[in-house]
Amino acid sequence: MTDYEFNGAKDWQDFTARQSAMSDSEASGETQQNDLDWELAKEHREIISSMILASVQRKQGDICLLGAGPCNDIELIPMVGHFNRVVMVDWDLASMQEGLAKQEVLPDERFVQLLGADLAGVKDLLDVYARYPTPELMEQLKEAAEQNNPKLDSGKFSVVASTCILSQLMFKIHECVREKNEDFAHLMFNVRKRHIELMLDCLSPGGIGLLITDFVSSDSLPEILKTDRLQQVLQKGIKEQNFFHGMNPQRIHLTFGEESVRQQIDSLEVTSPWRWQTRRRVYACMAFKFQKKVS
Numbered sequence: 572m573t574d575y576e577f578n579g580a581k582d583w584q585d586f587t588a589r590q591s592a593m594s595d596s597e598a599s600g601e602t603q604q605n606d607l608d609w610e611l612a613k614e615h616r617e618i619i620s621s622m623i624l625a626s627v628q629r630k631q632g633d634i635c636l637l638g639a640g641p642c643n644d645i646e647l648i649p650m651v652g653h654f655n656r657v658v659m660v661d662w663d664l665a666s667m668q669e670g671l672a673k674q675e676v677l678p679d680e681r682f683v684q685l686l687g688a689d690l691a692g693v694k695d696l697l698d699v700y701a702r703y704p705t706p707e708l709m710e711q712l713k714e715a716a717e718q719n720n721p722k723l724d725s726g727k728f729s730v731v732a733s734t735c736i737l738s739q740l741m742f743k744i745h746e747c748v749r750e751k752n753e754d755f756a757h758l759m760f761n762v763r764k765r766h767i768e769l770m771l772d773c774l775s776p777g778g779i780g781l782l783i784t785d786f787v788s789s790d791s792l793p794e795i796l797k798t799d800r801l802q803q804v805l806q807k808g809i810k811e812q813n814f815f816h817g818m819n820p821q822r823i824h825l826t827f828g829e830e831s832v833r834q835q836i837d838s839l840e841v842t843s844p845w846r847w848q849t850r851r852r853v854y855a856c857m858a859f860k861f862q863k864k865v866s
């Protein structure tokens with residue numbers, strides 16, 4: 572079952588966050604991250620950086636970082652040492668430039684490349700829809716999300732890491748689509764599936780995809796601040812629809828079972844959750860690690 576084929580209140584709640592669990596655009600568009608966010612993200616950054624480095628055994632190939640933004644979650648210098656080329660993609664170029672400067676990495680035509688792009692491909696349409704919501708525009712939105720094809724190097728990367736951007740793609744939809752109905756769910760589904768397909772498009776055969784994502788925060792689930800039973804607290808929260816819109820981890824997992832994704836991957840692993848501390852709140856994060864088929 573896809574998450575827009577629902578037929579009643581129960582299924583509907585399964586993918587829609589309860590009101591108090593709204594997602595948030597904390598880092599999106601904020602180019603003035605201060606040093607505190609960098610400090611606070613230390614553990615989160617170490618988890619993600621070591622996960623990436625461990626995914627290829629020796630220096631090989633290129634890496635693509637989707638939603639790189641200020642790079643509070645990636646140690647860039649080891650990436651530059653470990654990969655032949657680091658390509659960072661985000662619609663906020665200034666934020667990536669600040670991130671590079673903070674870590675004293677020089678953008679270099681050959682080794683470190685920055686690319687500004689709308690990774691969901693529906694920003695402009697969503698902005699129009701927020702003002703003039705019509706059924707025709709919604710149809711266009713769903714189609715555009717499904718066909719989104721930003722100009723990224725196809726089949727070139729040994730690792731593609733999506734670093735906490737998926738929740739932001741969902742947040743934008745939540746911000747612009749007022750009606751929380753079947754179309755809302757369908758659109759979120761299309762954006763999420765296309766994001767994973769895009770990661771697969773960029774990977775070379777046998778390459779590793781890391782879909783790293785936040786899915787709930789301490790705003791709606793304050794228990795995550797202190798508990799030493801994080802997994803159990805999160806499982807209970809998920810049962811109670813306490814996650815960001817479109818970010819139910821079980822539904823994300825199901826997306827990997829969609830034909831267009833499933834037929835391209837050899838393996839899928841889900842990590843244990845961890846915390847990402849920011850100035851305003853703590854997020855719960857997890858990663859889906861998958862390998863693209865060799866042929």
Ligand SMILES: C[S@@+](CC[C@H](N)C(=O)[O-])C[C@H]1O[C@@H](n2cnc3c(N)ncnc32)[C@H](O)[C@@H]1O
Nearest residue numbers: 598638639640642643644661662663689690739
């Ligand atoms: C929460 S931040 C990701 C964390 C970031 N890697 C860091 O280290 O802080 C989300 C990033 O996604 C970017 N973003 C949000 N929507 C986007 C879109 N449609 N296309 C490209 N980038 C987008 C934002 O600019 C932001 O840098």
